[in-house]
Amino acid sequence: MKKIITTIAILLLSTSLFANAEEKAQLASDMREMLLAVELIQKGGFYAKPIMMKEGVKKLKTKLAILESADASKYLPDGKQEADKFANKRARMIEMYADDLVLSIDADNLDDALDNYTQIIRQCTSCHIRIRSY
């Protein structure tokens, strides 16, 4: 009986550890995709190509939606899980600036669009400062 209980406990533990590792790997992958999306927005800004900027926003928002729907405390590093609400807020702020960036482009106001891009970067770094303890 003891052996069965121990085996079940080990199985549950390893499954949960595996799930956790999988979630973190997925997060790392999503973060890389978001970085590429942000780079695309920047490139569009540098070359004055609004369509490219919008494409970057679209890609960014797709990944943001995944991030926002996930429980941040599950993927944040050990000792930083308490910052889940902070991380979620940053994600919401990025979305807000991304939406405004598109509105600025549609209004033919590239200056405002670039301001929004700057604020998107600021939200990213704000979170990384907290999570990575810069």
Add this chain to the structure above:
Amino acid sequence: MDRRNFLRVVGATGALVAISPSTITGRLYASTGLYESYEKVQLLNAQGTPIKLADLKKETNYVFNYPYVSTPTILLDLEDSTAKDVKLKSDDGEEYIWKGGVGKERTVVAYSAICSHQLAHPTPDDSFLQYVQKDKKTMACDHGGVMVCSSHLSSFEAKEGCKNISGPASAPLASVVLEIADDDTIYAVGVLGPDKFHEYFKAFKPEFKKYYEGRREAKKKVKESATMVELTQYTKEIIQY
């Protein structure tokens, strides 16, 4: 001084100011101690009645927007008397003197609730910045009686002009200067210290659209009166680490 020398002095001063206008503004700034006076505004409760000092609950976060319609201020009646004539320093090294709280026991203070680090502030949806009571501890500070920004865990000593005491913030919170009338009603009259209004208006344009119908509206100054409520009424969620 003869006429020629007088003209030389006037000419040299004019040239200096033309080259560097901050020579004059810098002096004015220093002599006023980073103080800016705004509209004199009376604090009212949600029913529109003037708030008196005696109405305030101890160690409770009260919020009103001042000096602009979108810039939140936190007012507190601390349990203990505040310090007097505290020397504080802005993030660019300029010194100023915070005189202390108002009221009989000098316990009532008000601070601009925009974090001096990365501008976190209470919104109708959430608040990462607020006062933490004396008997509480947070991740940001090993003692209570402080204003805490739970975004990056900075804390500010409430009884000492909100001097930055821990975390990444490199400047105090600006304080809102209060005046108490003979009938004990409360007025806000100005802002002392390194306010972050310029950066704030630049950074949160989409937020102003959401809450204030745009930046232009958000930048309007509060006139005559401001409604003050408890933070729990001002915002949906208080986040504190």
